[in-house]
Amino acid sequence: MSLHIREITSENWRAAAALSVSAEQQHFIESNAFSMAECFYEKNAVSVGMYDDDTLIGFAMYGWPDRLDQSAWLDRFMIDRKFQGKSYAKRLLLLVIRYIEQQYDCKKMYLSIHPDNKHAQKLYESMGFHLNGQIDHEGAVPGLVMELNLDAFM
Secondary structure, rough: OOOOEEEEEOOHHHHHHHHHOHHHHHHHHHHHHHHHHHHHHHHOEEEEEEEEEEEEEEEEEEEEEEOOOOEEEEEEEEOOOOOOOOOOOOHHHHHHHHHHHHHOOOOOEEEEEOOOOOOHHHHHHHHOEEEEEEOOOOOOOOEEEEEHHHOOOO
């Protein structure tokens, strides 16, 4: 098993767009196609595929670096429904966190979650994220902001 990250390109965007979460999770996260369009048009984030060898397992989007705050956002993170429950989430999340940290040399990372997505909240808390009391009003549903101090991270 060789877990790694590849940027979304003309070669893999269709496969990334085809990934999806389970039906009961769909109201928690924007589609990958929407996320890729956001990256393309707003030019403030990067979309990546998460792989196990040559198999595309999941998708993430990150960006919005802030030099003053020494931070960046992990804006999307999803594991395809076919690969959920197979011990990928924590390992890929760790890989993505380290990847973003390296890209931006940041000290803090933020993400926001749907208030009802307790499963995701538990995953992020297990990695050291905590709710910081802020609300993200950018999405269709206001999200709870979680923060990770990378100096204290694993």
